[in-house]
Amino acid sequence: MKFAIQVNEGPYQHQSADTAYQFTKAVLEKGHEVFRVFFYHDGVNNGTRLGIPPQDDRNITKQWTALAEEYDLDLVVCVAAAQRRGLLDENEARRAGKDADNIADKFRISGLGQLIEAGIQADRLVVFGD
Numbered sequence: 001m002k003f004a005i006q007v008n009e010g011p012y013q014h015q016s017a018d019t020a021y022q023f024t025k026a027v028l029e030k031g032h033e034v035f036r037v038f039f040y041h042d043g044v045n046n047g048t049r050l051g052i053p054p055q056d057d058r059n060i061t062k063q064w065t066a067l068a069e070e071y072d073l074d075l076v077v078c079v080a081a082a083q084r085r086g087l088l089d090e091n092e093a094r095r096a097g098k099d100a101d102n103i104a105d106k107f108r109i110s111g112l113g114q115l116i117e118a119g120i121q122a123d124r125l126v127v128f129g130d
Contacts, residue, residue, distance in 0.1 A: 001027075001032050001119065001120045001124065002032070002033040002034075002035050002123045002124075002129050003024075003027055003032060003033065003034050003035065003122055003123070003124050003125075003126060004034070004035050004036050004037075004038070004114055004115075004119055004121065004124070004125045004126070005020055005023070005024050005036070005038065005108065005125075006032060006037075006038050006040055006043075006064060006115065006118075006126070006127040006128065007037065007038070007039045007040070007128050007129065008041045008042065008043045008093065008127065008128060008129030008130060009019045009041070009043055009129030010042040010043065010045035010046065010129065010130070011045060011046045011060040012053070012059065012060075013016035013042065013053065014070050014129060016128040016129035017046055017060055017128070017129070018060065019128055020037075020119055020126075020128035020129075021063055021064060021067070023067035023126065023128070024037060024067065024073075025067055028067070028071050030088060034071070034073055035074070035121045035122045036073075036074040036075075036076055036114065036115075036117075036122075037064075037073060037074065037119075038076050038078065038114060038115045038118055038120040038121040039075070039076065039077045039078065039081075040078045040115065041081055041106075041130075042079055042081075042085070042087055042129075043071075043076075043081075043119035043130070044077045044078060044081045044087050044126075045085060045087070045128060046060060046061060046064060046105055047062065047064075047077045047082070047087060047104050047107035048087055048102050048103070049061065049088045049103060049104035049105070050102045051104055053069045055119060058091070059119065061104045062104075064104075064106070064107070065104055065105050065106045065107075068106035068107075069106060072092070073106070074093050074108075075106055075107045075108065076107075076108055076109075076110050076115075077103065077107050077108065077109045077110075077113045078109075078110075078112060078115070079092070079109050079110060079111050080112075080113070082103075082109055083096070083107060086102070087102060087103060087109075088100075088101045088102060088103065088109075089101050089103040089108065089109045089120075091109075092109055124129070
């Protein structure tokens with residue numbers, strides 16, 4: 001089965017970000033395909049490289065990055081939601097006249113069309129968070 005995943009909550013505000021990661025990992029380990037993981041609303045905060053959780057806590061951004069490396073996942077951050085929250089890649093930072101970017105490895109910024117495409121291409125779109 002081919003899944004698309006939508007993550008709407010940040011990495012440390014709600015359980016849904018962790019649940020989305022665990023679900024994605026489990027379906028991949030069972031041999032299913034994940035067409036795309038789309039981070040929307042506060043979920044875009046899963047893609048910042050500047051978060052520093054305590055040493056005894058999980059680092060969900062690094063977990064997503066490692067999973068993306070292992071399974072060649074497409075991790076897409078919504079551009080409008082990212083801009084509102086100060087999450088920028090190199091191109092968006094340059095375009096906005098900012099002096100830095102902060103997107104984590106393996107994440108990329110794109111538009112809602114990527115979510116629509118994922119919903120069309122996948123057998124199931126699974127949404128985590130409000």
